[in-house]
Amino acid sequence: MTIQLQLHHSIRAHQDKLWSLSVHKTQPLLATASSDKTCKIFNLSTKQEITSLDDTHKRSIRTVAWKPIVGDDDDEVEPSLACGSFDSTISVWGQDQTEWSLFAVIEGHENEVKCVAWNNSGELLASCSRDKTIWIWEADRDNEEFECISVLQDHTQDVKCVTWHDSLDLLASGSYDDSVRLWREEDDDEDWGCFAELKGHKGTVWGVGFEKGEERLRVVSCSDDHTVKVWKCVDDADEEDVWIEQSTLPSAHQRAVYSVCWSGVSGRIASVGSDGRLVVYEEDEEAGSGKWNIVAVKELAHGVYEVNSVKWFSLQGKEYLITGGDDGVVNIWSI
Amino acid sequence: MxxxxxxxxxxxxxxxxxxxxxxxxxxxxxxxxxxxxxxxxxxxxxxxxxxxxxxxxxxxxxxxxxxxxxxxxxxxxxxxEEFEPIDSQEIYDLIATISDPEHPLTLGQLAVINLPDIKVIDNGDPESMAEVVIKITPTITHCSLATLIGLGIRVRLERALPARFRITILVKEGTHQSENQVNKQLNDKERVFAACENDQLLGVISTMLKTCK
Incomplete structure (x- = not known):
């Protein structure tokens, strides 16, 4: 079976490379991060720009992530996000009445911040850097105080990406050392530790993502070696946490794969990369089988430019894909 | 130096x-x-x-x-007629005139850049992808400047070539002790871009590129 990807809408968001994009979990908001040192916010219903967050970072903004809004008083909490920059700092912004304001600048990393990610409760923020470390920060409700609760130093090279499970406090990271590592809080103390190292890629791991839900524990990763792999936690009576490489997805990229995203709605995986392709994969037979087929390939998704980021999102009950590239453009794809 | x-x-x-x-x-x-x-x-x-x-x-x-x-x-x-593909001689002309960071000589004169080690795949169509692969030959096998030279070549080509080009820069097999490390670094988009935001490094590269026509 194949599906059709149609370009639904295109937004010329930035003058320079668009590195990262994030869609808010509960509100129709898009944030984009760029080498032009700005982060822009768009309304996904109207496709209009809401604001541009600038004059804070001295170098490229590499990563952006919306903080999830949780709790029983959703209406009272206004949206906020974190940006990570090559200038080694992280900025936290939020809507305050009608204005967007800078709430905090977090310092700690020695050099370029490559990725930031919030856990499901919005209480923890993870950041990673070329300094080979991952820092976990505890955030207060107002986004004013960030306390570092752990520094994870097991990767031997730049950490390129971090991502959280959508309901459990499990963190995954990918690195220039070609490995994926999984982390969680250790039982006995409050410190965090690595509980699995996934080796198999033959190049930098540019992107990671967890399968949504708790039925199965799986991770998808994409790499400079042109492949996308799915890793699986297998039950073992004697040993805990045995992770295996379940599948290498059918080959669809000819160059580095920069971003990957696992849909919580359809169970499909999407990947984008240097070759300009947007690829969608679907699992055969039943979910969990580990047999994947390519169901869509969009060539030149951003013209001749590289594609840096891909995400699934839903709007009014319909699922879309959204991509950002070196052309500074955001493309929204209907399926 | x-x-x-x-x-x-x-x-x-x-x-x-x-x-x-x-x-x-x-x-x-x-x-x-x-x-x-x-x-x-x-x-x-x-x-x-x-x-x-x-x-x-x-x-x-x-x-x-x-x-x-x-x-x-x-x-x-x-x-x-409407498409003008770029060939290896043109790539050579763009980069052979880059100056070596420690000698008053060009990369062409030092045979760091050699025409047979430049491969181009291009049909000239501005709307399809093109590729250039360059193998550089460092003057000595432990040359610590190999990364800087590679970076200079990449900056020169990214500025001069149309966006359709994907540029791969490799150290020629057997010519450098840390071949894999250098190759990995030179072709990591993120590291290269971050390096180019470093004013000091960009200053050194600008000096190397001054001799380009």
């Missing part, structure tokens, strides 16, 4: 470096794009070209290196 790393490199004579004219004289490789060398063309009287009809656009002579230039037909010209 406090200490010279390779104090006594082998130097090629500037006149011995490959140029467009060499190619034309030898006729072994038909050039794909000639518009900057009309005079040479006329001298060699490749009479099938009607230069007076389209003075600004000189069509490609052949599709690839293996076919003979004389067999290029008029229909080939028409087909390719």
């Amino acid at each position: 406090s200490e010279v790393i390779n104090a006594n490199p082998t130097i090629l004579d500037v006149n011995a470096l490959p140029t467009r004219e060499d190619e034309l004289n030898s006729k072994s490789q038909a050039p794909k794009r000639l518009n900057h060398n009309i005079d040479t063309l006329l001298r060699l009287s490749l009479t099938k070209l009607k230069l007076n009809e389209s003075p600004t656009v000189i069509p490609a002579l052949t599709d690839d290196e293996t076919s003979d230039s004389a067999s290029a037909s008029a229909s080939d010209f028409e087909e390719l």
Whole structure:
């Protein structure tokens, strides 16, 4: 079976490379991060720009992530996000009445911040850097105080990406050392530790993502070696946490794969990369089988430019894909 | 530079470096794009070209290196007229004039850049992807400047080539102790971009690129 990807809408968001994009979990908001040192916010219903967050970072903004809004008083909490920059700092912004304001600048990393990610409760923020470390920060409700609760130093090279499970406090990271590592809080103390190292890629791991839900524990990763792999936690009576490489997805990229995203709605995986392709994969037979087929390939998704980021999102009950590239453009794809 | 790393490199004579004219004289490789060398063309009287009809656009002579230039037909010209593929000599001309960071010589003169080590895949279409792969030969196997030289080449090509090009820069097999490390670093988009935001490093690269025409 194949599906059709149609370009639904295109937004010329930035003058320079668009590195990262994030869609808010509960509100129709898009944030984009760029080498032009700005982060822009768009309304996904109207496709209009809401604001541009600038004059804070001295170098490229590499990563952006919306903080999830949780709790029983959703209406009272206004949206906020974190940006990570090559200038080694992280900025936290939020809507305050009608204005967007800078709430905090977090310092700690020695050099370029490559990725930031919030856990499901919005209480923890993870950041990673070329300094080979991952820092976990505890955030207060107002986004004013960030306390570092752990520094994870097991990767031997730049950490390129971090991502959280959508309901459990499990963190995954990918690195220039070609490995994926999984982390969680250790039982006995409050410190965090690595509980699995996934080796198999033959190049930098540019992107990671967890399968949504708790039925199965799986991770998808994409790499400079042109492949996308799915890793699986297998039950073992004697040993805990045995992770295996379940599948290498059918080959669809000819160059580095920069971003990957696992849909919580359809169970499909999407990947984008240097070759300009947007690829969608679907699992055969039943979910969990580990047999994947390519169901869509969009060539030149951003013209001749590289594609840096891909995400699934839903709007009014319909699922879309959204991509950002070196052309500074955001493309929204209907399926 | 406090200490010279390779104090006594082998130097090629500037006149011995490959140029467009060499190619034309030898006729072994038909050039794909000639518009900057009309005079040479006329001298060699490749009479099938009607230069007076389209003075600004000189069509490609052949599709690839293996076919003979004389067999290029008029229909080939028409087909390719709107596209001007970039060939390895053009890439060579862009980067061979980059200065070495520690010698007052160019990368061409030091044979760090060599024409046979440049591979180009390009059909000239601005709306499809193209690729260039360059293998550099460091002057000594432990040259700590290999990464800087590679970065200079990448910056030069990213500025000069159209967006359709994917650039791969590799150290030639067996010419460097840390071949894999250097290769990985030179082709990591994120590291390269971050390095180019470093003013000090960019200053060094700008000096290297000053000798480019």
